[in-house]
Amino acid sequence: MKRENPEEQDSAWQKIVENYGERAELDAVDDAVEVAIEPEPDLRDDDPAGSSLFDDDAIDEIDRFVPDSPPPIPMPPPDRFLAWLGVFGSPTVLLVFLVLGIGMPPFLGWILVGGFVLGFCYLVFTLPRTPRDPWDDGAVV
Template sequence: MQRDEDEDAVWRSIVDNYGERPALDGEAGAAAEPAAEPAAETAAEPVPDPESTPEPEPDWFSSTSVDPEDRFVPPPAPPLPRPTRDRLFAWLGVFGSPTVLLVCLVAGISLPRLIAYLLVASFVGGFLYLVWQMPRGPRDPWDDGAQV
C-alpha cells in the first residue's frame, strides 16, 4: 500500500507541475495575480472595444460581391460511355435478376420455377462474363488509378 501511495503522489506532482495551466472561468478571478496599475493615459478618446463594433461579414451567396471574371465555369462534361451490347446484358443480369427476384419475394408473387431458375442463371452468367472480360494486367505499371 505504501508503494501505491508513493506512486500516486509522484503522478500528482507531475500533473500539477506540467506546463502552463490555462485559467478557467471560476479560477480567473481567484488565481489571477493583480496587475500593475497602468499609468494615466494621455489620450482623451476612449479605445473602442473590438467586440462592440463587429465588422460586416461578406455575403458569400450574393452574386454582386463576385466579379464575373473571377468565376470559374467548368467545361461541359464528356458524354457517358455506352457499353457494348454483351456487357449491357451482363450488367442487366447482375443487377436486374436479383431486383426482380427481390420485388417478387416482397410482393408475395410466386414465379414459375423455370423463370426463377433463369433469373438465377442470368445473374451467375452475367457475373462470370464480366469477370472473364476484365483486363488481365495493369494498363500502366506506374498507374495507381488517380486522375486529376
C-alpha cells in the same frame, strides 16, 4: 558515456519517491493585476467601415468558375450490357417480386439466378489480364 555509481542513482530515486505527491511551491503571483477590457463592438452596425469601397458581387461574377459540360455516358457493347443487366437486373427483379409478395414461377426464378451467375462470370473472365500501362499506379486526375 559516463555512468553514475549505483549509490548516487539510489539516492536520486529515493528523493523522487520521498517527494512524490507533494506540490511544488511556486512564487506568489500578484492577482490584483488589472486588465483593461475593451468594449465590444456594436453588432447592429449594418455598414462596417470600408465595405462600400469593396463590392464582393462584382468579383464573384468575374471570377466564377464554369466547368465544361461532361461528355455523354458511353454505351457498352451489347454482350457486356447484357452481362451487367444480368448482374444488376436479376436481383432487382427477384427483390421486387419478394417485396410485392407476388408468386414467381420456379422456372423464371432459375432463369434469373442463371442470368446473374452467367453475367458475373462473363464480366470476370473478360477482364483484361494485364494493366493498360505497366507503370500505371491507378491514379487518374
